[in-house]
Amino acid sequence: MPSMTSAATDEPIANFIGGEWLAATGTDSLPVKDPSTDEVLHRVPLSSSADVDRAVRAAREAFPAWRETPAVERARVLFRLKALLERHIDDLAENMTREHGKIVAESKGEVRRGIENVEHACGIPTLMMGTTLEDVASGIDCESIRQPLGVFAGITPYNFPVMIPLWFWPYAVATGNTFVLKPSEQDPLTHQRIAQLASDAGLPPGVLNVVHGDRTAADAIVDHPDIVGISFVGSSDIARTVYARAAASGKRVQALGGAKNHMVVFPDADYDRASETVLSSIFGSTGQRCLAGSVVVSIDEAYEPMRERVLAGAADLTLGHGLDPDTDMGPVISERHAARIRRFIDRGVQEGAKLLLDGRDASVPSYPKGHWAGPTVFDNVEPTMAVGGEEIFGPVVSLTRAASLEQALDIIHANRYGNATSIFTTSGKTAREFRYRAGISMIGVNIGVVAPMAFFPFGGSRGSFYGDLKAQGHDAIEFFTDKRVVISTWR
Numbered sequence: 410m411p412s413m414t415s416a417a418t419d420e421p422i423a424n425f426i427g428g429e430w431l432a433a434t435g436t437d438s439l440p441v442k443d444p445s446t447d448e449v450l451h452r453v454p455l456s457s458s459a460d461v462d463r464a465v466r467a468a469r470e471a472f473p474a475w476r477e478t479p480a481v482e483r484a485r486v487l488f489r490l491k492a493l494l495e496r497h498i499d500d501l502a503e504n505m506t507r508e509h510g511k512i513v514a515e516s517k518g519e520v521r522r523g524i525e526n527v528e529h530a531c532g533i534p535t536l537m538m539g540t541t542l543e544d545v546a547s548g549i550d551c552e553s554i555r556q557p558l559g560v561f562a563g564i565t566p567y568n569f570p571v572m573i574p575l576w577f578w579p580y581a582v583a584t585g586n587t588f589v590l591k592p593s594e595q596d597p598l599t600h601q602r603i604a605q606l607a608s609d610a611g612l613p614p615g616v617l618n619v620v621h622g623d624r625t626a627a628d629a630i631v632d633h634p635d636i637v638g639i640s641f642v643g644s645s646d647i648a649r650t651v652y653a654r655a656a657a658s659g660k661r662v663q664a665l666g667g668a669k670n671h672m673v674v675f676p677d678a679d680y681d682r683a684s685e686t687v688l689s690s691i692f693g694s695t696g697q698r699c700l701a702g703s704v705v706v707s708i709d710e711a712y713e714p715m716r717e718r719v720l721a722g723a724a725d726l727t728l729g730h731g732l733d734p735d736t737d738m739g740p741v742i743s744e745r746h747a748a749r750i751r752r753f754i755d756r757g758v759q760e761g762a763k764l765l766l767d768g769r770d771a772s773v774p775s776y777p778k779g780h781w782a783g784p785t786v787f788d789n790v791e792p793t794m795a796v797g798g799e800e801i802f803g804p805v806v807s808l809t810r811a812a813s814l815e816q817a818l819d820i821i822h823a824n825r826y827g828n829a830t831s832i833f834t835t836s837g838k839t840a841r842e843f844r845y846r847a848g849i850s851m852i853g854v855n856i857g858v859v860a861p862m863a864f865f866p867f868g869g870s871r872g873s874f875y876g877d878l879k880a881q882g883h884d885a886i887e888f889f890t891d892k893r894v895v896i897s898t899w900r
């Protein structure tokens with residue numbers, strides 16, 4: 410029997426298709442490991458295109474009845490799901506920490522952010538309303554209504570395995586569509602439980618389907634003729650490919666990519682508060698966040714005080730298992746990713762940046778097999794160096810100096826990405842100028858990780874985002890519905 414998740418087993422976990430837990434037909438599978446211990450928690454199947462097709466068929470069959478279900482009733486299912494998520498928040502967070510590694514407070518914060526999206530989608534009866542105007546011409550009325558489109562799909566990354574799928578599927582189903590989710594193959598277990606909770610909440614069979622796998626399953630989704638739209642989140646090169654390939658077959662696409670986020674500190678900032686925020690932006694979730702701060706751009710005399718504080722704070726962090734209350738920073742997702750981070754640090758040294766704190770040899774004696782990457786601080790970084798310009802996605806910070814706001818903006822604009830940025834200053838004028846000219850989609854003023862709440866759009870610009878409608882907020886309603894206009898007269 411395929412298993413949903415709970416007990417550790419050698420058998421791959423199941424796909425969730427048409428309301429049933431079904432074994433994938435693909436024969437390959439990968440281990441899902443606790444990154445602190447390297448222990449295999451479960452195996453994840455690498456589903457074939459036939460598995461994807463089966464899920465899409467289930468979603469297509471479920472669509473007509475779900476679409477006809479009144480919006481208030483669809484919302485009630487989500488209200489019940491919200492209650493179940495609240496009831497299980499602690500065990501979902503622990504589960505996530507085991508498979509992802511982030512500390513349990515971060516996991517709980519993530520589940521909370523996911524729940525907020527479910528809460529927002531509960532407002533669908535008003536969110537989905539259209540508009541009308543009587544007498545657009547004499548005796549003629551015009552109304553615009555929103556209608557669902559059919560089967561949507563989501564392909565999501567490993568770093569927020571609960572929240573990111575919840576940026577999409579609650580809105581898709583609230584608006585009357587059905588959905589196929591392919592979670593990350595690296596940590597698919599917690600969302601597996603959420604699919605079961607959605608079913609327990611009364612979501613009818615086939616409305617939400619989960620297909621596990623890697624690129625093969627993702628490609629089958631991208632190319633499937635019966636999928637009308639795709640929400641993708643992952644690294645930029647793949648986001649761009651998915652955007653182009655899915656759009657070529659006529660799909661709607663929102664593809665969120667990678668990031669390199671700059672945090673600009675002015676000499677008039679409160680250095681203690683700025684460095685506290687900057688440190689948690691850099692090292693929270695072990696740097697595996699698309700909103701992670703990774704370059705601190707200090708203006709003139711802000712450089713030395715910020716360097717001193719960032720270095721002291723970084724050196725003080727305790728690595729460990731995310732369930733241990735003394736841990737400040739958990740492991741990274743895999744040994745492969747830890748090795749990639751080490752290679753970036755090697756490149757930084759080769760390119761002439763000064764290594765003030767070296768995380769390459771990090772270890773935790775009680776977890777000798779963990780995938781550790783220690784806090785790393787580079788001084789005198791140039792934007793042209795790999796550590797100054799590329800996404801590392803680990804606990805590595807680059808310190809850079811700029812002479813003015815102008816020069817800081819030049820550094821930001823020269824970078825390929827445009828996800829998030831922050832400024833630390835006590836000058837409203839400087840902050841306004843920064844906000845006006847940064848050209849970045851998520852901007853923090855004296856705030857580090859600028860994560861828009863569920864009722865605001867989430868997504869970047871330039872190489873961090875391909876598409877136009879972002880995740881969450883009203884953009885989600887726009888993305889998952891078509892606006893149709895009816896013009897009528899009764900003479």
Ligand code: NAD
Pocket residue numbers: 564565566567568569573591592593594622623624627628642643644645647648651665666667668698699800802828867868869873
């Ligand atoms: P990834 O790009 O390796 O994988 C993301 C998803 O794409 C996974 O489900 C994976 O199985 C699938 N995939 C892999 N190859 C594919 C292909 N060729 N075609 C289609 N799908 C494919 O990303 P990751 O390592 O899981 O996540 C980290 C990345 O995600 C970072 O770059 C991070 O910045 C980014 N991210 C961005 C945001 C955002 O809001 N912009 C949020 C979270 C993460």
